[in-house]
Each structure stands twice: as structure tokens, then as C-alpha cells.
Amino acid sequence: MIDHIVRLGRWGCETLERLGDAGIFLAQSMFGVPSAEGVRLWLRQMHFVGVMSLAIVLVSGLFIGMVLALQGYTILVDFGAEDALGQMVALSLLRELAPVVAALLFAGRAGSALTAEIGLMKATEQLTSMEMIGVDPLRRVVAPRLWAGFVALPLLTIGFGVVGVWGGQLVGVQWLGVFEGSYWGNMQASVDFVADVGNGLLKSLVFALVVTWIAVYQGYALVPTSEGISRATTRTVVYASLAVLGLDFVLTAVMFGGLS
């Protein structure tokens, strides 16, 4: 019995220590005066984590918009309310699906790659040799990746939402025959820019920070062996997905649940 309590206590202490460690890591790498070289490195990472994730995010957005319209239509048509399809698709996408699904896809596509890349740099002593050359890897390797993720995910989320709304129109209007004017008109009347678009983007910013932070920290702190890299990559996807879904509930409760 005592043993279990001791183990629980130790686990608690270790978790707290790791969280503190990750917090210091975030503070040390995120804040600093950017140099011209830093901007160049950041742009390069924007290409890797942002541009390279475009395809998967946009294609997923298209399909999710299409499925939403299809599912929504079959339910709404029973009540003769298929004119509300536009607002249903837009609100589901902007408030929930775009930020959440884009973040989950981002964790799988870019997050795991970030962890593996930084982990491999650690395993091959590249980070250590950078330190010995007198260059801080937190500033040189971690910071550009963190900032790239932080900026790229909200942009990807916008892309996801736009393509999703268009996909919904494709199915609802072009295929199922919902009147085009009511699809767009109802959407325009019911979507509030600050409450819906703004809150969705805010969610996405939070997810961007959390997912990228988890990814780079897992890479930086992993055990530098092949097993360590594989475990850390898995952990990135698992932790990031859980964090996104958990935080989404909290944020939704505050933003839309009348808690504020």
C-alpha cells in the first residue's frame, strides 16, 4: 500500500519536473531577438511544416466539408430545413472541425517529423556539436521550428475552413440541389466574424502552440537511440492529439458554453 503511494508520489514529482523543464525550454527558445539569419531559418521551416502540410490539410478539408453537407442534408431535409445547410456546414467547420482536425493532422504530419528530425540531430551529436561551436541549439534549431508551427497551423486552419465550406457547397448546392442563394445567404446571416471565425482562430493558435511545443520538446528531450526516437515520435502524436481534444473541450466551454 505504502509502496503504491510512494510510486504515485514519485510519478507526480517526475511529471511536475518534466512540465517545468518543458516550460523553461519553451521560454528559452521562444523569446529572443530575431536576427536576419533567424528569419531565413524560420522561412525554411515554414516551408517544411506549413507548405508541405498543405496537401493533406486541404484534401481533408474538402472531404470533411463534403461529408458534412451530405450528412446535414439528409437530416435537415426531413424537416424541410435544407436551406439552413450553409450555416450548419460553416458553423461546424469554423467553430470546431477546422481548428481541431487541422491540428490533429498537423500533429501527425508535421509534429512527428519535427520530433524525429530533432531527435536524430540529437542522436548523431549534431546538437552537442552545435553547442560546442558556441551556437545555442534552442535558438538555432528549436526556435525557428516553434515559430513556424505557431504561424503555420492557423494559416492551414483557415485553408481547411475555406476549402471545407466550398466542398459543402459542391455537395449541397451542385449535387443535392439546395438553392445557392440560401446556402450562402444563411451562412452570411448566421456566422459572426468575431464569435465564430475569431474564436476558431484563437483555438487554432492555442493548438498550434501546444502541438509544436510538444513535438519539439519530445525531440529535444528524447533518449538518443533508435528506440528512443520511435517512442518520442509516437508520444508526440498521442500527447498532441489528446491535448488538442482536451483543450478543445475547455475552450469550447469557455467560448460557446456560456461559461465566460
Add this chain to the structure above:
Amino acid sequence: MTDSPFVEVEGLHYSRGETSIFRGVDMAIPRGRITAIMGPSGTGKTTLLKLIGGQLTPDAGRVRIAGEDVHALSRKALFRLRRRMGMLFQSGALFSDLDVYENVAFPLRVHTDLPESMIRDLVLLKLQAVGLRGARQLMPAELSGGMARRVALARAIALDPELILYDEPFVGQDPISMGVLVQLIRRLNDALGLTAVVVSHDIKETLSIADYVYVIADGQVMARGAPADLDVDRDPRVRQFVHGEPDGPVPFHYPARDFYADLLGAGGPK
């Protein structure tokens, strides 16, 4: 060795988890000489280099480089001090996304404001010194182990450091690249007057270039002296190591229970 030592290690204690690695190590690395740190595998030679480079923090004791206490420095000051050091890693540790030229240019680009033409000259000079000027366009993945280590050496001396730390420079090299590396290390030292620390267990090669040798084992300095002194050292542990005897005070067998009992002991642990 009349002048003050460049690196001083005093009463160094370090342990990893439950395992104690160093129990009171004292060393003085003289300026402008090649000092070898030798010892059997697993004695923590690489750990010692990491302690000197400030990547690890000792449990007790001090490391001073050019009079500065490495572990009392702020992160910023430590990085400034490291610009005066070069380190050659066992794996080379070249940046895999940069080609040979850019790898050698890396320290120059981040620490100096030199114009591109001068960086080019310096990089070519360093690559010429290690004999790989013609390989400047290759990526690290295209290099053999020996070539990678020579590029890493060119990178380590790019900023003309005062101190250079070699981590097992001869491991896994064929006889030709081994000879090339031995010669390079000696020549760099003679030509540039660098202070060098070579961590190795390749006795013949290391003793042929070292001016002074420390042998560490069991977390302590077991012997010290010029290479010639070590050859005639009477301590059985030093003799076993220097002459490469398979069994002696450092046992051939990992600690185990009695062999006879182990063979007959059915039902015991596998």
C-alpha cells in the same frame, strides 16, 4: 611545463544515477601541448570531455579553462568560452543538411562578420589542411567515416580555437586514415600551437603523438606522465592497459557467480 595549465580539473566527482563515474579526478592540461586521456572502455573518458566542455555539470569539483570556472558561467558566457574551443566528435557530428563547405563555414558565419570571399578563402584553407578541398560539394552522407572525421576536424579548427578536444579520433578508422589523423593532430598542434586533449584507448597511436598522458580507471587518475614513463610503470593495472593484456587486475570476466556452480545449478536464474 613551466607555464600555467590551460585546463585545470580539481576534485571532480560525477555520477550518473546510482553509478559513480568519477571520484575525485585532478588534472592539469598544459598549454600548447597534446595531452592524452586514456583508459579502458566505459571509464567515462567521453563524459570527462563533456564535463570539460560544460555540457555536463559535476556533482562536486571544478573545471577551469583559461582561469574561468566553466560550471559557474552563465549560459551566454559559456557559449562565448566555447568559441575558443573546438571539439572533434567520435561520429564527426556534421550537420546533415549542409554540404562539406557549409559545414566548415558554419562557425565562421555565425561568429564573424567576414565577407563571403574571405570565408571562402578560410574554408578552402582549412579543407586543404585536411586534404579534402576537392570534396567541398559532397553531403555528409556521401563521405566515408574517415573523411567525415577530417571534415569535422576542419570545422573544429575553423575559428582557430585555443583548445581542441578530440573524442576517440582513431576509433573505427582503417590504417591509412588512422595514419592521416595521427599526423594531422600532431601537425595542427605543432603549426598552430593549440592545446589539445585526446581521449582514446588506441595506445600505440596516442602515445606516439602525446606529450603527456593521464590514465584513468575506476573513477580516478591511475597514472600520469610522459609516454616513456608509462611504458615502464610498475603498477599492474597500468601495465595491463598499456601492454594490452587480456586478464589482470581488470578482469576478463564480468562479475558472475562460480562457473561450476552456475553450470550445475539447475533451476537458478537463466
